[in-house]
Amino acid sequence: MLQETYATEIERLLSRYADRRSAVLPLLYIAQDHYGPLKPAVIQEVADILHLPYTNVFEVVGFYTLFYDQPFGRWMVQVCDDVPCCYLGAEALISALKQKLNLVENQTSADNMFTLQRVKCLAACDRAPVVQANLSYIYDVTARYADALISMLREMADSNEALSVSGRLAEDFEPDGAGGFRRIERLLAPYQAPTNGTAAGQPQAGEATATEQVAPAVAAESKEEAAEAIATESPVEPSPDRTPASAHPAPEQAEERSAVPPVPAQQEPPQATTAEETPPATSNQTEEGKH
Incomplete structure (x- = not known):
């Protein structure tokens, strides 16, 4: 029985969690090392220790690939x-x-x-x-x-x-x-215990944060200087009318375009007059035609 063989380890394990179900993974590892394949009887024993339904533990075994329900080697x-x-x-x-x-x-x-x-x-x-x-x-x-x-x-x-x-x-x-x-030796990330009442992971008094250590030079300037630097480095300025910046030409391009004379409107060619629009011949033109 797991509780008899690993009583101290299981007690210490359960004390870590407010909810016993949180110990299902490490307890299954203990069971697998002790029994081998996680057969139904083993799963039921783990469920009884954790006061869980059998199906809750069975689903965990079926989900994780490091739990084995078939025989394996040492x-x-x-x-x-x-x-x-x-x-x-x-x-x-x-x-x-x-x-x-x-x-x-x-x-x-x-x-x-x-x-x-x-x-x-x-x-x-x-x-x-x-x-x-x-x-x-x-x-x-x-x-x-x-x-x-x-x-x-x-x-x-x-x-x-x-x-x-x-x-x-x-x-x-x-x-x-x-x-x-x-x-x-297995190398792990270094950890420094918090001191002076600071929470783990929080900077101590007088200690620069990661942001302060790697902040660019602009962070040390005034807000106005920072805004000016951003505007200078930015290739385009935001558009007041919220249209895409690419839709607005650069000032130099706008001046060049305004200097180009407008293309005159294309004029329609004169239309040939029809017979109905031909003016009538005068009397002099009629007499000349007779001669």
């Missing part, structure tokens, strides 16, 4: 095949592991030691190709390290070292330069 080996890792040899590494372990993807080895998965980005692109084994990061793993990787994981399992497929005991590893791997 090592869940996940190889990233996203673009950076793929370019640097992830496919060759996957092929080498499949051959050496005599399995295919999403399958467990005959000795129940390894389950191999192909996954997407593991958020360590600068150390590609990257492998996670029980969520421990192993960096710069090319195909030539396949044997060394398998040997290291076997030795850790055979030495009765505690393993956690849920990542509760995760570490980081990198090549040691001699064909094997070495543990390295």
Whole structure:
């Protein structure tokens, strides 16, 4: 029973949350490390500890990919095949592991030691190709390290070292330069505890904020100077009538356009007169015609 084996850890876990349901994820990780696959009886036990309906916990198990309801090996080996890792040899590494372990993807080895998965980005692109084994990061793993990787994981399992497929005991590893791997310290973002009654993340008295540290020179000027600087740097000024700025020509263009003389309106050609509009002949023209 989980409550008997992990009584102290579960009590400490439940004390973190005002609502017990908030502890469902970490409690499922404990159950998975203890029992293995999250079968219905295991899900029911977790639900009873949290005073939740069975379906509430079952839905969580079905949603998250790091919860397994099928048997898996002592090592869940996940190889990233996203673009950076793929370019640097992830496919060759996957092929080498499949051959050496005599399995295919999403399958467990005959000795129940390894389950191999192909996954997407593991958020360590600068150390590609990257492998996670029980969520421990192993960096710069090319195909030539396949044997060394398998040997290291076997030795850790055979030495009765505690393993956690849920990542509760995760570490980081990198090549040691001699064909094997070495543990390295996991670097986390530095944190400085608040002092002088200030809240976490808030600047202390006399400490410049991030905005003040990186503010441009304009921030130190007066409001009028800042407005003038913005107007000078801006390629266009906002239009009073709210029409797009591109619709208003620059002053130089407007002057050039006004200097061009207007094109005269096209005149229609004179129309030929018809017979009805021909003036009648005079008497003199008639007499000349007779002669």
